Every structure is written in structure tokens, then in C-alpha cells.
Amino acid sequence: MLSHSHIISTGGYLPQQIITNAQLAEKMATTDEWITTRVGIKERRFAAPGEMASDLGAAACKDALHNANMKASEVDLIVVATTTADHTFPSTATIIQSKIGAHKAFAFDVQAVCSGFLYALSVADSMIKSGQVKTALVVGTETMSRIVDPEDRSTAVIFADGAGAILLKASTDANERSILSTHLFSDGTLKDLLYAKGGPGHGEFGYMYMAGKEIFKLAVEKLGTAINEALKHNNLSKEDIDWFIPHQANYRIINALAEHFALPSEKVVVTIDTHGNTSAASIPLALDVAVKDGRVKKGDLIVFEAMGGGLTWGSALVRW
Incomplete structure (x- = not known):
């Protein structure tokens, strides 16, 4: 099976x-x-x-x-x-x-x-x-x-x-805490909007650079599309979402996406206020918080999303 x-x-x-x-x-x-x-x-x-x-x-x-x-x-x-x-x-x-x-x-x-x-x-x-x-x-x-x-x-x-x-x-039980689907994207032509200077190929290391305003606009647009693709792929709608657990990049981005999908604050897990932006760690950290405090319950539909340097972005749907 x-x-x-x-x-x-x-x-x-x-x-x-x-x-x-x-x-x-x-x-x-x-x-x-x-x-x-x-x-x-x-x-x-x-x-x-x-x-x-x-x-x-x-x-x-x-x-x-x-x-x-x-x-x-x-x-x-x-x-x-x-x-x-x-x-x-x-x-x-x-x-x-x-x-x-x-x-x-x-x-x-x-x-x-x-x-x-x-x-x-x-x-x-x-x-x-x-x-x-x-x-x-x-x-x-x-x-x-x-x-x-x-x-x-x-x-x-x-x-x-x-x-x-x-x-x-x-x-073999698709209905028990399953990863329903993941959807990944990238666009290397946008790499100069968010990157760390230097690296082994350059023989030197430098600090991070981020074009915040441009990233904000792209995040709301592309992450919205990625979430819609995940829902469509699974024959689900935004009304089916029980929990929105986004990458904790910026509260304004999180709020804009929640509003776009008509998700009340009670369905959004936010940890950026105390965690900051922990990059690749932010989604599993936020999920861990919501699981341990009892918010996430059996049968809940969870949507993840994130955007990072590359640019890279994506979404995932999970049935808890």
C-alpha cells in the first residue's frame, strides 16, 4: 500500500x-x-x-x-x-x-x-x-x-x-497527521533582493542584505498563489483551513495573507513577537508551540508557507 x-x-x-x-x-x-x-x-x-x-x-x-x-x-x-x-x-x-x-x-x-x-x-x-x-x-x-x-x-x-x-x-492511513502535499517555487532572477554577501567562492564572508519593501510585495503575491495552489491540489477551499502557521518573517506579511484568505486572528499562529525571524526554524518552532499549548487538534487542516532568499517560496498542507 x-x-x-x-x-x-x-x-x-x-x-x-x-x-x-x-x-x-x-x-x-x-x-x-x-x-x-x-x-x-x-x-x-x-x-x-x-x-x-x-x-x-x-x-x-x-x-x-x-x-x-x-x-x-x-x-x-x-x-x-x-x-x-x-x-x-x-x-x-x-x-x-x-x-x-x-x-x-x-x-x-x-x-x-x-x-x-x-x-x-x-x-x-x-x-x-x-x-x-x-x-x-x-x-x-x-x-x-x-x-x-x-x-x-x-x-x-x-x-x-x-x-x-x-x-x-x-x-498507510492517509487521514492521520499526514502531509497532504508540498508546493515549491524559486526564481533566481530575484536573488539580489535578499542575499548574504561573499561566501567560499568569493574567499570572504559578509553580512546579509534585504530589500524589505520589494520582498514584502512579492511575499504577499507569491505566497498567496502558493497557498491557493495547495488548496486547489487537494480540492479544498480557504474555508477548510483550521490553522495558518506561516513563516514568521514579518507580522505585516502574516496579517496581509490572513486577511487575503479571510482568516481570523484566532486561526493564525504568531510567534514572531517573541521568537523573531528564525529563518528555516520558524515554521517548526511555531508548530511546536501550537501543538504543545493544545491549539492544534486531531483532524485540523494546517497550511504552511514561507519565502526566502533565492528567491525561494512554497506552501504545504497538513492534516493533523
Whole structure:
């Protein structure tokens, strides 16, 4: 019988260090009011010195495994979405594999910036449906605070650190916590709107650049289309959506999309106010929060969406 990806559990991890808007205002020309009004963030977490993306990701994986009462030795696959890898190589996924003791799993990274979790989810879902693996950890983990210019308020007040993970298992029951579909897109002609300067090919590394106004316009347009495609693919309508769990990029983007689909605030999971924009980690972190506080219940239809550098973007539908 055809396998489906069953979501067994979620996990999350946030660094201990909390950075408030007031603290940032002491270092750059900004205010708590400006940050809150523009992006909806009140505080965010920064990794401690020496705390790497693999450390955050491993903690999130251990949380997901604990919540599922499973051992790391039972995992077949680890797919990690990250922009802020520990090293150029090896992959952060193999480091996480070692740290959690998942000796049976094969592991690799996916790089699609803020859309990375959706890309990683799609890869793991496809491998489960093909029968290649039975269990998979899908992880988003980032230390974005290390690639922003601390004096650039257009990025430094937005991006933050954290990790989220979900544990998938093959199931023949399509109605039980299944990934219904994933929809991925990219347009490399728009790469100059959001990128990090430098890289190994340049022999130097630099800070992130983001054309915020242009990204905002494209996000609302393209993410709306991606969500519609997911609904159409599954013969569903916006009225069927129980929970909207978006990439936590900017509260105004989240609100614009919610209004476009006539979703009341009670159906939107927002964590950007306390998490900031954790790039590939933001969706699994937000899902983990909503699962643990009991908002998400069996049978609920959840829509994910994200846009990141590349440009990349996408959506996914999940039946909880």
C-alpha cells in the first residue's frame, strides 16, 4: 500500500539569551515602537558564543524524539534546513546525527534560506512515500544573528536564532497527521533582493542584505498563489483551513495573507513577537508551540508557507 508521512511529534529549542528591542535601541538608531510597528517583534533569542546550529538542532531533535517516546537509533533519515551551517562541510545534519546518536540514519542539509523547512519537508515526505525510509527527522536550525550587520536595523532587529524539528513516520492511513502535499517555487532572477554577501567562492564572508519593501510585495503575491495552489491540489477551499502557521518573517506579511484568505486572528499562529525571524526554524518552532499549548487538534487542516532568499517560496498542507 502507498505510504504517507505521518507526523509523530514536534520539538523545539530556543537559546537562553533574550535580546529585547530596548537592548538593540542602545546600539543602533531604532526604538521599541519602530521595531514593533514595522515587524511585530518585541524580543528574540541569540545563541551563546560557541553555541552552533547543530547544538540547537540536536536539542530540537531530542525534544521531538522524547515527545514521541522514540530512540534516535530508530531514525532512518535526517534532513536539516539551515543557512548558517556549522562548517562549509561536513553538513550540519551529519553533526546532528552524531550528537543525538542516530547511527542508522543517513543525513544531509538543504539550503533554501527561510523556505528551507518546506524544502526539507518535501524531500523527507517524498522519500517516505517512495518507500526508501520509514522514519525521518526534518529540522530547521539557524544562528541568523551571526550573519546580520549589527548596525543595520533593516536586518539586525528582525533575525534571530532557534531550532524546530518534526518526526515523520511512514503510515498507510492517509487521514492521520499526514502531509497532504508540498508546493515549491524559486526564481533566481530575484536573488539580489535578499542575499548574504561573499561566501567560499568569493574567499570572504559578509553580512546579509534585504530589500524589505520589494520582498514584502512579492511575499504577499507569491505566497498567496502558493497557498491557493495547495488548496486547489487537494480540492479544498480557504474555508477548510483550521490553522495558518506561516513563516514568521514579518507580522505585516502574516496579517496581509490572513486577511487575503479571510482568516481570523484566532486561526493564525504568531510567534514572531517573541521568537523573531528564525529563518528555516520558524515554521517548526511555531508548530511546536501550537501543538504543545493544545491549539492544534486531531483532524485540523494546517497550511504552511514561507519565502526566502533565492528567491525561494512554497506552501504545504497538513492534516493533523
